[in-house]
Amino acid sequence: MGDAWIMNPVHLLPVGRDAVLVEVASPQEAVSLATWARGRALAADVVPGAESVLLDGVTDRDRLASVLDSWRPTTDQPGPRVELAVTYDGPDLEDVAEYWGCAVEQVAARHQAVELVSAFCGFAPGFAYLSGLEGEVPRLATPRARVPAGSVALAGPWCGVYPTASPGGWRIIGRTDAVLWDQARPRPALLAPGTRVRFRAAP
């Protein structure tokens, strides 16, 4: 880390009257800051993005900068662990193998090799952008009109699981039976930001 700890690692941007966008260096830092800010109730909505955290409905805007000065990114991810069983039979397995430069049979192993972290949600309720995979996979040039719920898919550096059937342009490598979104649960999103995710092959 060297002397980096001396510098405040965040950059604040105004978002109208009631919100501030805090830029950070990575998805990991965004999750870390969002968890920290939520614990301190700095805003009504604390929304992590890929490299930022939106504080919407800031409770004390005058003091915000000095409060954020005391934040330091942490590398340990205190979020809950979730394991998802995947049947690797997606229609885009071959494309992904090509982009990853590996055999089709190796895609599953590579997908399971690392623990991913839910960085942020968007697109649909409970749709989490999971970070940690190596390499990038471009989106489909033409999105599919309907992607089934439970589809496990890749786009850019991200992995995602479709919580409900919807149109979608991510490349699908498999499917899971896990219920990603249930609004009747006290924690409706299975993969809320900060959640650590391991994929394994379904029996």
Next chain:
Amino acid sequence: MTLEVRHVGASTLVQDRGRPGWAHLGVPRSGALDAPAAALANRLVGNDPDDACLEVVLGGLVLASDHARWVAVTGAPCPVDVDGRAADFGAAIRLAAGGVLRLGRPEAGLRTYVAVSGGVVVEAVLGSRSSDTLGGVGPPPVNVGDRLPVGRSSGAPRPIDTPRPPVPGPLRVGPGPRADRVPGDVLDLLSRTTYVVSPDSDRIGLRLLGDPLPLARTDELPSEGMVLGAVQVPPDGRPVVFLADHPTTGGYPVVAVVEPADLWQCAQLRPGERVRFRRAARR
């Protein structure tokens, strides 16, 4: 106690003040687009500000009540009829047991609000009864044949002690996080451009037609959180004002943000109507 839905027009949705606090899970806040109008309707019938009412696009709603109730119609002014007789707009009106309320088509504006004493008490989801048209959270759209449950009436109607409706004007805008994506002073540029409401506007966003804003760069940003009232500029340069059902994160730059107090106007603008922006006074 129920309201029986006999007819619906273009769209009728249950809305309350929405469900802020869930954006980090990808859940839009939702809620009545013309919040002051919904608040006024609730107040007129003696409801709490958090009670749910009906948001009606271009009238056409017909309701029958199985109990005597106070109702109030606000927002886009439209002909109101109770049991075949003209009734007041913007006032508490009595609906007898078995009484039928009819809304005509508004002469101006888009969204009319109907509050009933006791509120519409469909099941709440994540703390709100609002229908979210983007993610499908909350109740489905109101349809013919629905019997909407109505809560216990909590207060007396307040026919006099009500706030005056806000006055329309240019949409006041403050700086957005990516104002530098537009060369020069984007608030000034927005203020000097006349826009027209696009027909594909909805509860997600007010889409504007007009001279495209010049963009210094058109590459997408890493996805970042979006706010209500965000003026987002896609690569075609035509701004979109994010309304209550907006996506919670996105990659197009937000160059300005509409003042919360002016957002109600976005609920009432019809396709083809003109929109002006004005720089908001600094706090």
